[in-house]
Amino acid sequence: MDWQAFWLTIRLAMLVAVILVIVGLPIAYWIAYSRWRWKFLAEAVVALPIVLPPTVLGFYVLVALGSRSPLGRWWQAITGHTLAFTFTGLVIGSLIYSLPFAVQPFATAFSLVDSKLMAASATLGASKLQTFLRVVLPLSVPGLVTGVALSFAHTLGEFGVVLMVGGNIPGVTRTVSIDIYDRVQAFDYAAANQTALMLLSVSFAALCLVYGVNRKVWALWPWK
Amino acid sequence: MTMAQNDIVILPPSGSNVLSVEIRKSRSQVDGGFTLDLRFEVMSGFTVLFGPSGAGKTTLLDCIAGLAAPDRGTITIGGSVLFDPQRKIDLPVQRRRIGYVFQGLALFPHLTAEKNIAYGLTGRGASERRRHTGAILESFRISHLRQRRPAEISGGERQRVALARALVTDPCILLLDEPLAALDAATKSKIIDDLRAWNHEHRIPILYVTHSRDEVFALGERVLVLENGRITAQGTPHEVMTAPRTETVAQLAGFENVFDAAVVAAHEDRGTMTCRIVGSQVELETPLVRAEPGSSLRVGIRAGDILLATVRPQGLSARNVIPGRIVSLQQRDMIVVARVDCGIEMDLHLTLAARDLLELQAGREVWLVVKTHSCHLMAG
Numbered sequence: 001m002d003w004q005a006f007w008l009t010i011r012l013a014m015l016v017a018v019i020l021v022i023v024g025l026p027i028a029y030w031i032a033y034s035r036w037r038w039k040f041l042a043e044a045v046v047a048l049p050i051v052l053p054p055t056v057l058g059f060y061v062l063v064a065l066g067s068r069s070p071l072g073r074w075w076q077a078i079t080g081h082t083l084a085f086t087f088t089g090l091v092i093g094s095l096i097y098s099l100p101f102a103v104q105p106f107a108t109a110f111s112l113v114d115s116k117l118m119a120a121s122a123t124l125g126a127s128k129l130q131t132f133l134r135v136v137l138p139l140s141v142p143g144l145v146t147g148v149a150l151s152f153a154h155t156l157g158e159f160g161v162v163l164m165v166g167g168n169i170p171g172v173t174r175t176v177s178i179d180i181y182d183r184v185q186a187f188d189y190a191a192a193n194q195t196a197l198m199l200l201s202v203s204f205a206a207l208c209l210v211y212g213v214n215r216k217v218w219a220l221w222p223w224k
Numbered sequence: 225m226t227m228a229q230n231d232i233v234i235l236p237p238s239g240s241n242v243l244s245v246e247i248r249k250s251r252s253q254v255d256g257g258f259t260l261d262l263r264f265e266v267m268s269g270f271t272v273l274f275g276p277s278g279a280g281k282t283t284l285l286d287c288i289a290g291l292a293a294p295d296r297g298t299i300t301i302g303g304s305v306l307f308d309p310q311r312k313i314d315l316p317v318q319r320r321r322i323g324y325v326f327q328g329l330a331l332f333p334h335l336t337a338e339k340n341i342a343y344g345l346t347g348r349g350a351s352e353r354r355r356h357t358g359a360i361l362e363s364f365r366i367s368h369l370r371q372r373r374p375a376e377i378s379g380g381e382r383q384r385v386a387l388a389r390a391l392v393t394d395p396c397i398l399l400l401d402e403p404l405a406a407l408d409a410a411t412k413s414k415i416i417d418d419l420r421a422w423n424h425e426h427r428i429p430i431l432y433v434t435h436s437r438d439e440v441f442a443l444g445e446r447v448l449v450l451e452n453g454r455i456t457a458q459g460t461p462h463e464v465m466t467a468p469r470t471e472t473v474a475q476l477a478g479f480e481n482v483f484d485a486a487v488v489a490a491h492e493d494r495g496t497m498t499c500r501i502v503g504s505q506v507e508l509e510t511p512l513v514r515a516e517p518g519s520s521l522r523v524g525i526r527a528g529d530i531l532l533a534t535v536r537p538q539g540l541s542a543r544n545v546i547p548g549r550i551v552s553l554q555q556r557d558m559i560v561v562a563r564v565d566c567g568i569e570m571d572l573h574l575t576l577a578a579r580d581l582l583e584l585q586a587g588r589e590v591w592l593v594v595k596t597h598s599c600h601l602m603a604g
Contacts, residue, residue, distance in 0.1 A: 116326050119289075119291050119317070119326070119330065120324070120326060120330040120331075120332075121332075121343070122291070122316075123289055123317055123318070123320075123322055123323070123324040123390075124343050124389070124393060125318045125319075125321075125346075125393060126343075126344075126346075127318055130346075134343075135332060138334045139333070139334055
């Protein structure tokens with residue numbers, strides 16, 4: 001089993017999940033509460049990675065990161081190398097790829113919070129930010145756990161985007177799913193099976209966490 | 225860090241606050257499509273806002289609290305302006321210092337009773353917060369519940385927590401949206417007593433929304449009647465309810481019989497009038513109001529104020545004796561509702577014993593007796 005690939009994949013998935021909390025919360029808040037009439041356009045863009053083939057997504061990310069795009073040139077001017085075929089490039093691709101899996105559960109959880117509670121919070125002197133931190137966020141914990149676990153598990157198993165953006169550089173961009181593909185290509189079914197089983201177990205555990213938390217709203221609260 | 229000095233209006237401490245509202249707000253067709261258009265002042269003490277559902281009571285409270293914006297008008301408390309678009313003032317909800325107990329209470333489900341109550345005190349120091357919370361827990365007799373969450377306490381207790389949470393912040397005005405609707409009478413009257421005791425010390429305007437007639441009489445020093453977005457009556461509960469001037473109030477106030485009537489003659493010397501009920505030959509002697517003969521009015525008579533006799537009564541002080549025939553008798557709980565055809569149909573209430581003793585049945589000829597002052601006149 002290729003432990004290097006395994007830990008690289010875990011590191012990638014965790015990093016993406018953490019960044020998606022930071023980036024996803026404001027986007028989800030805006031999607032849940034904005035009354036902008038063109039909001040559906042933004043919602044559609046966020047949801048695109050769900051329906052798009054990963055190769056299509058990977059292709060455009062590769063183009064965007066490459067030295068012909070403004071972003072790629074800017075990055076090259078600062079760091080001296082391109083984003084494509086690097087771990088950072090992989091993170092950026094994965095962020096886009098997994099964005100809806102974080103934002104959609106967050107936004108759903110926010111919109112399920114009774115608006116009367118937010119009104120009550122405001123009459124008690126709380127600002128919008130305070131209301132968000134003290135009322136909306138605590139009542140959205142199951143949705144937050146779902147979003148984090150899903151984006152983690154989704155990043156864990158990605159293949160197409162990684163192949164397009166990252167290629168197959170051991171220790172840099174070689175993830176578990178690429179490793180499995182390589183082993184199968186080499187007819188090493190035993191090693192492929194080992195790694196596949198590991199990926200299956202971790203993904204299953206993540207989904208168990210999601211459904212376990214959502215089984216009952218307060219199941220994970222320490223005080224119940 | 226220095227305090228921001230951009231406050232347009234500095235709210236005075238609560239005490240002698242008069243709430244003054246003059247607003248207009250059109251609601252979209254989707255919401256029922258009527259216009260809230262009213263103007264009133266509320267002094268400290270209880271004022272009951274009474275009206276049928278959909279009259280605009282909650283919308284009015286939301287406008288005062290800043291949760292909804294009127295199309296135009298002004299809202300002031302004491303000397304401070306909460307809303308005045310001409311002066312570009314629309315104080316955000318969190319700076320209006322309004323205590324609002326919502327229909328359904330809106331307690332925070334993830335916080336204990338104590339933390340719910342302390343929610344609005346975050347600007348203060350920890351010791352002051354504890355002192356205020358402790359005092360109000362005490363005065364609403366819920367100290368023993370401080371560690372419980374809303375799901376773990378009874379409806380009446382939740383009510384007290386919601387009141388305490390709104391009051392602990394020392395608001396300029398208290399808005400209560402049917403806060404006691406779901407409670408039994410005993411619990412309700414205890415909570416009202418506690419609220420009265422609290423208000424005795426603090427003296428702020430309390431606007432209490434209800435559509436329960438009993439609560440109007442139990443609470444109100446003053447009643448505002450809201451119908452279709454407009455204030456149609458105001459005064460003491462007794463004034464508003466016993467002399468209803470519109471039919472909606474009449475039905476809310478418990479008038480089972482409401483008829484269109486025309487003034488036949490006024491008897492200024494006796495303080496009475498004669499009115500004929502439209503579509504019949506029935507003439508009623510009613511109290512005198514300022515109305516020209518021939519003008520139209522409405523007459524309301526409570527079913528419990530009508531007497532029934534099986535022979536033509538004589539030697540009565542009551543001036544209205546109307547012959548008729550029983551159409552139907554229906555038992556409801558412990559009373560019998562008799563419908564009598566006198567040219568118009570009138571409902572009256574009888575006891576079971578009266579029905580049995582008089583051997584009443586449909587088709588029987590009877591006489592109805594109505595006192596002059598049991599005929600309540602309203603605008604036509």
